[in-house]
Amino acid sequence: MLLAILLPFLSFIFRGKILTGIICFLLQITILGWIPAAIWAALSLSNSRAEKRNNKLIKAIRENGN
Template identity: 40%
Template sequence: MRLIIALILPWLVFFTIGRPIAGLICLILQVTLIGWLPAAFWAVYSLSQYNTDQKIKRALDATR
């Protein structure tokens, strides 16, 4: 679901993963039509990094 949001409303993804300042910067970038594509790429990349961080955290918690 977050992936679809990342493509349609990239700035919103940053707020859902707890990065509001990046969300505001992304919103400013998205306001321009030229900036929409980089904003979407940035949101998808950040979302994948967030998912990876969550998996690592779960793995570390399981070993303790």
């Protein structure tokens, strides 16, 4: 999460979203754009973690249901 706030574009690149990382970097170049880029990266990271958690729960439910 610290990486998403300090260097938002790297957060996207490390997660394999190269194009999104480049777009975020272009936004981050401006001082005013740094805050929205950091918020975007932090929310994206949070959503990604939640999606992984939900997929894991769905998989566990399907395995126990059969």
